Amino acid sequence: MNWDKIRSKVMRSLKENLLTIATLAGVIIGVILGVCLKNSTDEPWSKRDAMYVSYIGKLFLNMLKCVIIPLIIPSLIASIGSMDLSLSGKVGLRAVVYYMATTVLAVILGIILVTSIRPGAGGIAEEDLQEQTTKRNITTADTLMDLLRNCFPPNIIQAGLQQYKTELVYPGEDKSMDMDTGATIDPADKSTWMFKSAWSNGTNILGLVIFSIVTGVAIAMCGEDGKPLLHFFESVSIVMMKVTTWIIHLAPIGVCFLVAGQLLEMKDIAGEFLKLGWYFFTVLLGLFIHGLIVLPTIYGLATRSLPFRFIANMGNPLATAFGTASSSATLPVTINALEEKNGVDPKIARFVLPIGATINMDGTALYEAVAALF
Numbered sequence: 001m002n003w004d005k006i007r008s009k010v011m012r013s014l015k016e017n018l019l020t021i022a023t024l025a026g027v028i029i030g031v032i033l034g035v036c037l038k039n040s041t042d043e044p045w046s047k048r049d050a051m052y053v054s055y056i057g058k059l060f061l062n063m064l065k066c067v068i069i070p071l072i073i074p075s076l077i078a079s080i081g082s083m084d085l086s087l088s089g090k091v092g093l094r095a096v097v098y099y100m101a102t103t104v105l106a107v108i109l110g111i112i113l114v115t116s117i118r119p120g121a122g123g124i125a126e127e128d129l130q131e132q133t134t135k136r137n138i139t140t141a142d143t144l145m146d147l148l149r150n151c152f153p154p155n156i157i158q159a160g161l162q163q164y165k166t167e168l169v170y171p172g173e174d175k176s177m178d179m180d181t182g183a184t185i186d187p188a189d190k191s192t193w194m195f196k197s198a199w200s201n202g203t204n205i206l207g208l209v210i211f212s213i214v215t216g217v218a219i220a221m222c223g224e225d226g227k228p229l230l231h232f233f234e235s236v237s238i239v240m241m242k243v244t245t246w247i248i249h250l251a252p253i254g255v256c257f258l259v260a261g262q263l264l265e266m267k268d269i270a271g272e273f274l275k276l277g278w279y280f281f282t283v284l285l286g287l288f289i290h291g292l293i294v295l296p297t298i299y300g301l302a303t304r305s306l307p308f309r310f311i312a313n314m315g316n317p318l319a320t321a322f323g324t325a326s327s328s329a330t331l332p333v334t335i336n337a338l339e340e341k342n343g344v345d346p347k348i349a350r351f352v353l354p355i356g357a358t359i360n361m362d363g364t365a366l367y368e369a370v371a372a373l374f
Contacts (some may be wrong), residue, residue, distance in 0.1 A: 019249065020315035026252035027259055027319055034263030045264045054261020060254025063247045064332060067240055069160050069203065071332055073212050074236040075350035080216025081230045083347055088217075095352045099360040102298070106290050106362040110369030113286050119278035119370075139190050142166040153207035160208065162199040169194040209354050237350070244332040251320055251333070279370070286366045295362075313341035331357045 037053065038045065051058075080088050146165050153159035171185045171193055178185055178194065186192045219226035296307035317334040321327065335353055338344040 017312075017315065019251065020319065022252040023255055023316050023319040026254075026256035027322060030256040030259030031263065033256065034260035037260065038264055038266075044267065047265065050261050050264035053264055054257055057254045057256070057258030057261060060247070060250050061258065063250070063254075064330075067244050067247065067332055068205075069208065070236065071240040071244060071335070072205070072350075072354045073208055074233040074240065075335070075346075076209065076212035076354055077216040077219065078230060078233040078237050079347040079351040080213055081219035081226065081233065083220065083351070085217065085220050088220075088351065091348060091351060092213075092355070095355060098298075099356060102290075102295065102362050103360065103365045105294055106286075106366040107369045109290055109294070110283075110286050110366040113282050113289075114370045117278065117282050117285075119282045138166065138168060141191075142168075142195070147206070150204050150206050151210045153204055153211075156208070156211055158199075159204040159211070161201070161203070163202050163204045163207075165198050165200050167196050167198045169196060205354065205357065212354075241336065244336060248316070248320075248333050248336060251316065255320060255322075283367055283370055286370065287363055290362060290366060310342055313337060327357050327361075 034053075083091075149164050150159075153164070168190060171187050173187060175187065176185045177183070184192060185194065219230050292311075296311065299307040299310065314334075314337055317330055317337050320333045321330040331353060335349055338349045338353070339346050
């Protein structure tokens with residue numbers, strides 16, 4: 001009788017986590033497929049050949065990206081519009097404080113690891129280091145102002161396609177003068193350089209989130225007059241979540257071919273890992289400590305419960321994030337896992353997660369800290 005209970009529990013657990021297991025299997029099979037195809041011929045794989053392999057994965061990635069905007073905007077508007085305004089303010093404030101705190105912790109962890117391990121002493125070639133740290137000419141002030149500019153896009157339709165950015169115009173090796181103002185342009189001081197406005201391809205998630213928050217607040221303040229619009233966005237949100245669920249079930253196949261295609265685009269898989277071995281190890285160690293020690297500790301302290309079941313239920317988003325390397329593309333999967341498996345209130349999940357996908361970049365913060373000192 002006990003064996004029957006154990007077997008039924010195991011079967012129920014496997015059934016509940018079948019998609020997660022299949023996605024993880026897709027990652028492993030993708031690695032094996034990529035390595036086998038890479039070693040199947042002595043000739044290097046061309047970009048086109050790698051594209052053929054990753055084609056199915058790219059279609060899956062496009063499907064995920066396609067539902068981001070129609071899922072985020074209605075979900076966020078409906079969540080805020082149906083919440084008490086005082087509650088949404090508290091939730092938003094706590095979310096932003098949490099995001100900022102974890103980002104700072106990630107930077108501190110990266111600095112500690114890079115000063116302790118010193119991966120830069122591993123003999124990496126200077127040209128390889130320059131290739132890894134290449135960045136566009138920009139000042140800190142421009143970056144912060146661009147962030148604020150993108151919060152208020154001039155065209156909400158354009159925000160779904162492009163982001164604003166400031167580009168500096170390189171003045172050359174010698175000092176010159178601005179013909180309009182007479183100010184001196186010093187090549188050594190980027191703050192004196194000429195600049196121009198530019199638009200880069202990519203969804204302006206931050207602008208869409210701000211627009212959605214303001215619209216949701218307006219609906220909540222309108223009371224009964226705003227209910228028809230609120231019901232519309234709730235209906236759209238429900239329909240798009242159903243579409244997202246269909247797409248998520250394609251994750252094992254899509255992730256498999258994405259990973260295989262990425263491996264085929266590498267000139268030398270072993271060489272790529274060995275060339276930046278210590279650097280690679282330092283970043284991965286930092287991500288491991290932050291993701292499996294720091295964040296679960298915060299979860300345990302905040303909820304007074306163990307985080308293992310919560311983390312286990314997030315296996316599918318984690319595997320999808322690994323395969324797609326896109327926080328935005330993983331957002332629909334994360335929302336679905338939180339609501340369906342971890343029992344998070346949809347109003348909270350759909351309010352907090354889109355903001356987090358935009359401003360909560362712990363992994364990037366840790367990586368940048370390591371890269372800067374590396």
